[in-house]
Structures are given as structure tokens and as C-alpha cells.
Amino acid sequence: MASCQASPRLNASKPDNAMKSTSFPQNPYYSRTDTTRLDLPDEVWKKVLSSDLYAVARHGETERAFTGKYWNYEGIGTYYCAACGNALFRSDAKFASTCGWPSFFETVRPGSVTYREDTSYGMIRTEVLCGRCDAHLGHLFDDGPPPTGKRFCMNSISLDFEPDRK
Numbered sequence: 010m011a012s013c014q015a016s017p018r019l020n021a022s023k024p025d026n027a028m029k030s031t032s033f034p035q036n037p038y039y040s041r042t043d044t045t046r047l048d049l050p051d052e053v054w055k056k057v058l059s060s061d062l063y064a065v066a067r068h069g070e071t072e073r074a075f076t077g078k079y080w081n082y083e084g085i086g087t088y089y090c091a092a093c094g095n096a097l098f099r100s101d102a103k104f105a106s107t108c109g110w111p112s113f114f115e116t117v118r119p120g121s122v123t124y125r126e127d128t129s130y131g132m133i134r135t136e137v138l139c140g141r142c143d144a145h146l147g148h149l150f151d152d153g154p155p156p157t158g159k160r161f162c163m164n165s166i167s168l169d170f171e172p173d174r175k
């Protein structure tokens with residue numbers, strides 16, 4: 010009779026569906042596999058993005074040079090849009106730039122980003138936007154290295170880096 014001890018019951022009310030979206034639980038639109046274009050109103054983005062990312066991604070702000078986390082980062086992997094998870098750049102297209110922002114000479118695929126003329130601050134520049142969610146990423150310049158001669162000058166905060174699995 011001494012062996013029959015009741016084992017503690019498992020908590021049956023524990024939710025079983027919390028397996029996904031661990032890193033971005035507050036942004037339901039973030040996906041690294043779904044490439045469906047997102048066309049969301051500003052109020053929605055304001056709710057699901059951090060205030061710093063919201064200011065850059067939705068209002069074209071620029072982080073200060075040399076302050077972002079990726080400008081001199083050399084990890085091997087893929088950079089995704091921080092707002093929606095769209096794949097943007099591979100680390101092998103990144104080059105050491107002295108400008109203080111992460112810089113790439115090409116995107117991971119042609120439709121990764123879209124372009125728009127930006128005439129703010131009395132300059133004519135090419136603005137680079139996410140091809141999936143239209144988040145502002147940075148600007149494109151023609152002073153990059155071979156083979157493209159392009160420099161995608163990005164805001165670190167607009168990027169999410171995922172290292173390659175070995």
C-alpha cells in the first residue's frame with residue numbers, strides 16, 4: 010500500500026498553441042516564409058513595431074552613423090526586414106564601408122526591395138524600401154564596390170540578422 014502515491018497532476022489548462030512566433034510575438038505580420046505583400050495602415054504598424062523601428066521604417070528616419078548594431082558586423086548569414094521578415098541581403102554582399110551604416114552591393118533577389126525617388130533635404134537620392142511591406146530601409150548610391158558598383162546604405166534597425174546554421 011505504500012507504493013500507490015498519487016502523482017502531481019499536470020496543469021491541464023496550459024495552452025498548447027504557444028509554440029510559434031517566439032521572437033516576435035508582438036508582430037503577427039512578421040514571417041520569413043510568407044512573401045505575400047503587406048499593405049497595412051500606419052496605425053497597425055505603430056502597434057506592432059518598436060517606436061525606434063517604427064520611426065525609421067514608416068517615417069523614413071535615419072539612425073545616427075556608427076550607432077547601429079550591424080554597420081561593422083561580420084557575421085555569416087542572412088539579413089531580413091525587421092518589420093516583416095522579408096529576406097533582403099546575404100552577408101557575402103556586405104562590405105566594409107566607412108559611412109557608419111551597414112552597406113551591401115546587391116540584394117538577395119531582385120524583388121527583395123523596391124525603389125523610390127527621394128528629394129528630401131535638397132538632394133535627389135534613391136530611397137530603398139522593403140519589397141514586401143514598403144518599410145523604409147535606407148538609400149542606394151552608385152559608389153559601391155564591384156561587381157555592381159552599388160552601395161545599399163541601410164539602417165541597422167531596419168535589419169534582422171539570422172546566422173547560417175552549420
Ligand SMILES: [Zn+2]
Nearest residue numbers: 090093139142
Ligand atoms: Zn518588410
